[in-house]
Amino acid sequence: MSRASGPLDTGTVTHRIDQGDFSVQLTYWTSDNAKQYTAASSKTVNVAAHIEDADSTHRVKITTFQVIQDDNAKRTVVTTDSGQFDVTPPYPYNTVVSLPAATAGATKLTLTIRLDLLVETAPKSNSYYRSTALDTLTLPLLTNGAAR
Structure with a gap:
């Protein structure tokens, strides 16, 4: 059997996340x-977030960017970046996330990404x-280093 295809295989x-009258576009990429990917392998994911369908006169800020990794046995907060990051168009938010090893035998990782936004009224x-x-x-994830 082969492993299920994944979104970063290419x-x-x-991803586009609608937020009322604007949207957040998240682009994920990796050079891995x-x-x-196995439970034990190193995994690095780049993330870029930008605002679409909004004008540049209403300021938008990211106050929290958080990634939680869940391998169905353990949940880990991988990163939390807090501040006042201006993402008013055309400015993006970019970061690199290094994922820790998962529980041995895990067959997938689910990353939950949370962005807290402040939008000028x-x-x-x-x-x-x-x-x-x-x-x-x-x-x-591949299990035991082989396709499953």
Whole structure:
């Protein structure tokens, strides 16, 4: 049997998360051979987030970027980046996530990505509302180094 295909098998995948009248576009990519991921292997995923369908007069900030890894036996907070990261178009948010080893025998990793956003209510008002964007990325794993 072969392992299930995964979203990073071609190296990159893009997800769009609607947030009312705008959307967050998340692009994931890796220079790893994702088809060879095992529970123990090193895994590095690049993430770029940018805002679409919004004008550049309403400021948008990411206050939290978090990745949680779940291998069906253990959940791990991989990274939490907190601050005031301006992603008002055309500015993106970019980061690199190094995933820890999973539990031996795991057949997949599910990454939950959370972005807490502050969206300006009116241009130059310095008044914001909070919006949370959630996404998941599932990475299939080879078991015992062989296709399963």
